[in-house]
Amino acid sequence: MSITKVHARTVYDSRGNPTVEVEITTENGLFRAIVPSGASTGIHEAVELRDGNKSEWMGKGVTKAVSNVNSIIGPALIKSELCVTNQKGIDELMISLDGTSNKSRLGANAILGVSLCVARAAAAQKGITLYKYIAELADARQDPFVIPVPFFNVLNGGAHAGGSLAMQEFKIAPVGAQSFAEAMRMGSEVYHHLKILAKEQYGPSAGNVGDEGGVAPDIDTAEDALDMIVEAINICGYEGRVKVGIDSAPSVFYKDGKYDLNFKEPNSDPSHWLSPAQLAEYYYSLLKKYPIISLEDPYAEDDWSSWSAFLKTVNVQIIADDLTCTNKTRIARAIEEKCANTLLLKLNQIGTLTESIEAANQAFDAGWGVMISHRSGETEDPFIADLVVGFRCGQIKSGALSRSESLAKYNELLRIEEELGDDCIYAGHRFHDGNKL
Numbered sequence: 001m002s003i004t005k006v007h008a009r010t011v012y013d014s015r016g017n018p019t020v021e022v023e024i025t026t027e028n029g030l031f032r033a034i035v036p037s038g039a040s041t042g043i044h045e046a047v048e049l050r051d052g053n054k055s056e057w058m059g060k061g062v063t064k065a066v067s068n069v070n071s072i073i074g075p076a077l078i079k080s081e082l083c084v085t086n087q088k089g090i091d092e093l094m095i096s097l098d099g100t101s102n103k104s105r106l107g108a109n110a111i112l113g114v115s116l117c118v119a120r121a122a123a124a125q126k127g128i129t130l131y132k133y134i135a136e137l138a139d140a141r142q143d144p145f146v147i148p149v150p151f152f153n154v155l156n157g158g159a160h161a162g163g164s165l166a167m168q169e170f171k172i173a174p175v176g177a178q179s180f181a182e183a184m185r186m187g188s189e190v191y192h193h194l195k196i197l198a199k200e201q202y203g204p205s206a207g208n209v210g211d212e213g214g215v216a217p218d219i220d221t222a223e224d225a226l227d228m229i230v231e232a233i234n235i236c237g238y239e240g241r242v243k244v245g246i247d248s249a250p251s252v253f254y255k256d257g258k259y260d261l262n263f264k265e266p267n268s269d270p271s272h273w274l275s276p277a278q279l280a281e282y283y284y285s286l287l288k289k290y291p292i293i294s295l296e297d298p299y300a301e302d303d304w305s306s307w308s309a310f311l312k313t314v315n316v317q318i319i320a321d322d323l324t325c326t327n328k329t330r331i332a333r334a335i336e337e338k339c340a341n342t343l344l345l346k347l348n349q350i351g352t353l354t355e356s357i358e359a360a361n362q363a364f365d366a367g368w369g370v371m372i373s374h375r376s377g378e379t380e381d382p383f384i385a386d387l388v389v390g391f392r393c394g395q396i397k398s399g400a401l402s403r404s405e406s407l408a409k410y411n412e413l414l415r416i417e418e419e420l421g422d423d424c425i426y427a428g429h430r431f432h433d434g435n436k437l
């Protein structure tokens with residue numbers, strides 16, 4: 001069934017910035033998708049087209065991307081008469097219409113909105129759920145489906161919060177839960193105890209939240225953050241059942257070959273900046289002291305040799321985000337140079353569903369794990385909940401247990417788990433190997 005109407009408009013993300021919403025109409029009805037946006041974006045991501053006109057939306061308008069959908073992509077899709085179930089054909093048509101290697105002409109935000117909408121329209125045409133349709137597209141096993149471990153970003157720092165904490169994300173993962181529903185309850189309890197501790201230890205404003213809904217106390221070090229998180233886990237009686245993950249997101253504090261953990265201080269002293277080897281020592285001390293199972297972006301986006309030296313020395317999950325940017329060429333290099341053992345997959349880093357499927361399968365084929373991720377500027381669109389189940393990844397991060405742009409994804413996973421019943425399993429301790437379960 002082909003597309004009869006394509007329409008895009010400007011809507012707003014969780015930071016109040018403009019973003020692209022796309023609607024596609026077929027004989028089965030109207031389907032919608034909204035595109036998210038990052039703050040600590042990797043420089044190798046596909047281009048998010050912004051107007052740059054400072055007199056409107058502080059330069060962040062997306063009217064060009066919206067008009068590219070309405071006047072270029074939409075008419076071309078309708079003229080092509082491609083069926084909505086031909087995801088690959090439609091994505092390839094958009095890639096060739098754009099004609100650049102980083103989607104800078106039409107904008108990855110324009111292209112992705114259409115790509116995700118097409119998948120929704122196709123699932124409806126086939127009369128199956130979106131996650132089942134994605135599993136078919138990705139050629140993933142469906143018996144049983146795997147429900148992911150949620151990595152809740154309960155304490156926000158770095159580019160996502162005020163305060164001096166350099167590292168961006170401190171996450172809790174209820175790997176010892178029996179189900180996703182239980183993981184949500186455990187996560188909610190720990191999150192609320194953490195909020196109480198933050199207020200007790202750092203004053204009432206420490207309970208205010210950052211861009212991803214985690215508490216954002218004005219603390220200086222990762223140890224301060226981790227001490228409080230571990231205390232909250234222990235108060236709930238979840239020692240051993242709830243583990244911890246960190247995303248350092250150090251591309252924003254990498255300077256002259258060194259890592260500046262005081263980067264938010266205007267007069268940070270360069271003599272305190274850490275060499276890659278000193279940063280490794282720091283990570284070892286954290287790994288020794290805290291129940292950390294996952295480290296994302298331990299090094300900056302182009303510091304390849306530090307990544308591979310570090311991976312040899314640790315046996316936790318090492319996730320590549322800014323390093324790989326869901327980009328096939330960069331993933332291939334990271335696999336070849338043994339930089340990481342897990343891919344962070346963000347749809348808008350690459351801009352089409354087809355290329356995201358290829359990226360996930362490339363990682364799985366190399367024996368890597370895959371974690372599906374939201375962006376720090378999110379929307380009410382729960383697409384990634386279906387994506388993580390369809391891809392059989394076993395792990396997802398979508399912010400804390402607050403703010404509905406985060407809960408939209410987690411709540412959708414609750415519904416999927418309930419709907420599947422005995423036809424699904426919770427990934428639990430085997431979150432890294434979701435595709436092998």
Ligand code: PGA
Pocket residue numbers: 037038039040041042247249321373374375376377
């Ligand atoms: P971003 O943050 O969406 O601001 O890039 C998420 C992350 O770094 O993983």
Ligand code: ZN
Pocket residue numbers: 247249296297321322344
């Ligand atoms: Zn990251």
